[in-house]
Amino acid sequence: MSSRPKKPSADSYEITHGGKTRNLVRVTRVLSALAKPALIPWAAGQERDAVLLALREILTRDPKLLVHASPETVVEAVQGRMGYARAHLKTTRDAMDIGTQAHALIQDKTMQMMGGESRAIGDVSDAALSALIVWEDWAREVGFVPLLCEQRVYHWTAGYAGTVDCVAEITHRGERVCAMIDYKTGKAVYQEAHLQLAAYMSAMEWMMRYACLEPGEKAWLEKIAHLPDVALVLRLPKTLDQDQFNQDQDVVEVPEWHSAADAFWALVQVWQWQTRRG
Structure with missing residues (x-):
């Protein structure tokens, strides 16, 4: 039986592992349990x-x-x-649209580098194209060689799943490394991005131990052979008037991700508690 996940809702993935099927909460949904006082x-x-x-x-x-x-x-x-729509909701939707477009463009380029065919993405904004241009310059500079793209991972024991933007070989701090990379569009890299990548690293580590024989996971796990050496957040511009990309500031390594993963596990429990309470 395949363990390829399906998406029954915006909150969870349907995962089959060891012959059993469960809905595992999405990492991004768990992160919504974090308070964001700066948004007020x-x-x-x-x-x-x-x-x-x-x-x-x-x-x-x-x-x-x-x-x-x-x-x-x-x-x-x-x-x-x-109109009757709240202004901040429209701003948020516009920003999400740009981020989604930028991710789609980068995903398309990455899949082409891996031997896939280009997809019809449709109309995209100038801001999303700007993010793509910055990404292409960065990819050339670091010798970007993609191994995985939009790879779903899960942690059966902890009860969550998510989608990794990319795993690639790159030059980082003067050395060739295997890196898990998450793309963010916006003005800064926020702390929840560290938790998100730590959750993905922990899930991939778990899968290498306990899901390596699952039919839907075996091939890609064998392809990368070992856990990525580093977890990186790559911040890309979302508006044309943002400061120029600075690799020293906008490529952020997640330090001590095991500690951050422990914090994410605790957040999963908070989310589960909130869900039970309704």
């Missing part, structure tokens, strides 16, 4: 900027509105201009 002032700022922009546009068209209209009319005009 950011979201408030997005809303404030959206209100001011809408008011400015309305007054540009009708400068006398504030003099002759009632407060209720002004509020209705601003609301009509903004």
